[in-house]
Amino acid sequence: MTLQRVWVMVLRYVFVYRRSPIRLIEVLFWPTMSLLVWGFMTAFIQRSTEGSLPGFITFLIGAMICWDMLFRAQQGVSLSFLEDIWARNLLNIFCAPVRLSEYVLATFLFGLLRVGLTLAFLCVLAWLLYHFNFFALGVALIPFIANLLMLGLTIGIITIAIVLRYGHGAEPFAWALPFLLQPFSAVFYPVSVLPGAMQKVAWAIPCTYVFEGMREVIGAGSISWDNLAWAAGLNIIYLMGAMGLLLHVFKVARDRGLLGKWGMQ
Amino acid sequence: MLQIRDLTKRFNDVVAVDGLSFSIARGEIVGILGANGAGKTTTLQMILGLIRPTSGRIEIFGRDHEQHRIEILRRMNFSSVGVNLPMNLTVSENLWIFAKLYGVKDAWRRLDALLNLMEIHHLRHAITGSLSSGEVSRVNLCKALLNRPELLLLDEPTASLDPDIADKVRKILRRVQQEDGVAILYTSHNMRDIEEICDRVLFLHDGHLRAEGTPAQVIEQFRTHNLEEVFIRIARSGEVVKAGGSR
Numbered sequence: 001m002t003l004q005r006v007w008v009m010v011l012r013y014v015f016v017y018r019r020s021p022i023r024l025i026e027v028l029f030w031p032t033m034s035l036l037v038w039g040f041m042t043a044f045i046q047r048s049t050e051g052s053l054p055g056f057i058t059f060l061i062g063a064m065i066c067w068d069m070l071f072r073a074q075q076g077v078s079l080s081f082l083e084d085i086w087a088r089n090l091l092n093i094f095c096a097p098v099r100l101s102e103y104v105l106a107t108f109l110f111g112l113l114r115v116g117l118t119l120a121f122l123c124v125l126a127w128l129l130y131h132f133n134f135f136a137l138g139v140a141l142i143p144f145i146a147n148l149l150m151l152g153l154t155i156g157i158i159t160i161a162i163v164l165r166y167g168h169g170a171e172p173f174a175w176a177l178p179f180l181l182q183p184f185s186a187v188f189y190p191v192s193v194l195p196g197a198m199q200k201v202a203w204a205i206p207c208t209y210v211f212e213g214m215r216e217v218i219g220a221g222s223i224s225w226d227n228l229a230w231a232a233g234l235n236i237i238y239l240m241g242a243m244g245l246l247l248h249v250f251k252v253a254r255d256r257g258l259l260g261k262w263g264m265q
Numbered sequence: 266m267l268q269i270r271d272l273t274k275r276f277n278d279v280v281a282v283d284g285l286s287f288s289i290a291r292g293e294i295v296g297i298l299g300a301n302g303a304g305k306t307t308t309l310q311m312i313l314g315l316i317r318p319t320s321g322r323i324e325i326f327g328r329d330h331e332q333h334r335i336e337i338l339r340r341m342n343f344s345s346v347g348v349n350l351p352m353n354l355t356v357s358e359n360l361w362i363f364a365k366l367y368g369v370k371d372a373w374r375r376l377d378a379l380l381n382l383m384e385i386h387h388l389r390h391a392i393t394g395s396l397s398s399g400e401v402s403r404v405n406l407c408k409a410l411l412n413r414p415e416l417l418l419l420d421e422p423t424a425s426l427d428p429d430i431a432d433k434v435r436k437i438l439r440r441v442q443q444e445d446g447v448a449i450l451y452t453s454h455n456m457r458d459i460e461e462i463c464d465r466v467l468f469l470h471d472g473h474l475r476a477e478g479t480p481a482q483v484i485e486q487f488r489t490h491n492l493e494e495v496f497i498r499i500a501r502s503g504e505v506v507k508a509g510g511s512r
Contacts, residue, residue, distance in 0.1 A: 088348055097336075257315075260306065
C-alpha cells in the first residue's frame with residue numbers, strides 16, 4: 001500500500017467538495033434538521049413529564065449525534081464511490097496503479113473528514129440550542145466513536161460491493177443499508193424494549209453495544225468494558241467479512257465483465 | 266511489449282473472444298477493428314485487467330498481467346471515449362491527481378508540456394465540465410500520456426474531434442510514438458483514421474481474428490479500395506485473411 005496514492009485520492013475528494021459547495025448539504029443540512037427535530041421533541045417530552053426523566057436530552061441528542069456519525073462514515077465511503085461512478089471516472093481509477101485497499105482507505109479517510117466536520121457543527125449547535133455538551137460523556141466517547149466509525153466503514157464497503165455487483169439499480173442501498181440496522185440497534189431506546197427475537201438480532205450488531213454502553217455511562221456513570229469488547233470484536237469480524245465480500249465481488253465483476261459497464265461498452 | 270496467446274473469454278454461452286493471439290512490438294501502432302460485438306472492447310478490457318480471461322495468457326512487458334497488475338499498470342495507460350475525468354475539477358487539478366497516482370515526477374512540468382503538445386494550455390485552469398467534447402478528449406489524451414506509457418490503449422480517441430483536431434491528434438500520437446517508442450493499441454470506427462495512423466491492423470469478427478497485416482496488405486488481399494470496404498465485407502460475411510496469406 002502506498003500512502004501517497006491514498007493521500008492523493010483523499011485530496012481529489014476534497015477538490016470535488018471545494019469546487020461544489022452544494023455537496024455540503026449532505027454534511028451539514030440533514031444532520032442539522034435531525035438535530036432540530038430530535039432536540040425539540042426531546043424538550044417537549046421533558047416538559048410533558050415535568051422533568052421526571054433525568055438525562056433524557058443527553059440520551060436522545062447524544063444518540064442522534066452518534067447515529068449520525070455512523071451514517072456519515074458510511075456515506076463517506078459509499079458516496080465517494082458513487083461520485084466516481086456518476087463522473088464516469090471509476091475506470092480511470094481501476095486502470096491506474098491503485099490497489100482496491102488503497103481506494104477503500106481513501107474513501108474512509110475522506111469519510112472521517114466529513115464526520116469531523118459534521119460532529120463539530122452539531123456539537124456547537126446542540127450546545128447553543130439545548131445546552132447539551134456532547135463531550136460531557138468523557139473519555140468513554142473515544143472507544144464508542146471508534147466503534148461507530150468502524151461499523152460505518154464496514155457498511156460502506158458492503159454498499160460498494162452491492163453496487164459493483166448489481167449496478168446503478170442498487171445505488172439506493174447507499175442510503176438504505178444503515179437504516180436497515182437502525183431499528184435493531186437500540187439507538188434511541190434500550191434493547192430490552194425490543195421483542196425477544198429482535199433482541200437476538202440486536203446483540204449481533206456492534207453499534208447496539210455502543211448505544212447500550214452510552215446509556216450506561218449517562219445513567220450509572222460507569223463504562224461497560226464488556227459492551228465495548230463485544231462491539232470491537234464484532235466490528236473486526238464484520239470488517240474482515242466485508243473486505244472478503246468486496247474482494248469476492250470484484251473477482252465476480254471481472255469474470256462477468258461488470259466493471260466495463262462503468263464507461264467502456 | 267504485449268503478447269497475447271490463445272485468449273478466450275466466455276460469458277455463459279456467449280464466446281466474446283475465441284482463441285485470440287497477437288503481439289505488439291515496441292513503437293508499433295496496431296489498430297483493432299471489427300463491428301459491434303466483434304470482441305474489441307472485451308479484448309481491450311482484458312488487457313487493462315478489467316475482465317479476467319476464461320483461458321489464455323496476456324503478457325505485458327514480459328510479465329503475467331494477473332500476477333504483476335500494479336507494476337504493469339504503472340507503465341501503461343489508456344483513454345476511452347466513455348470514460349471521463351471529474352467534471353467539476355479544473356483541467357490541471359485532474360491531471361495533477363493522475364500524475365501523482367501514476368507516480369510522475371515533476372508533475373507540473375509534465376502537465377504543462379502535455380497541455381502545450383495538445384494545444385490546450387490556455388484551458389489549464391478551466392473547469393473540465395465547461396470544455397467542449399473535443400477539448401475533453403484532448404484532456405483525456407493528456408491524462409493517458411502523463412506517465413510516459415510504454416503501452417497505450419486508445420479506445421476511439423478521435424470520436425468527438427473535428428477533422429482538423431483529429432488530424433492534429435493523429436500527428437501528435439505519431440510524434441509520441443517516434444520520440445518515446447510507445448506501443449499503441451488503437452480502436453476506431455473511423456477507417457481513415459486507422460489507415461493513416463496504424464502500422465498494422467487486426468480485424469475481429471465473432472471473437473475470432475479474421476484478418477491481419479498492414480492496412481495496405483489487408484486492402485490488397487481483399488481486393489478492395491480501402492479499409493472501410495474490408496470492414497464491411499468482414500462484418501457481413503466473416504471472411505478470413507492472414508497477413509501475407511490468401512483467403
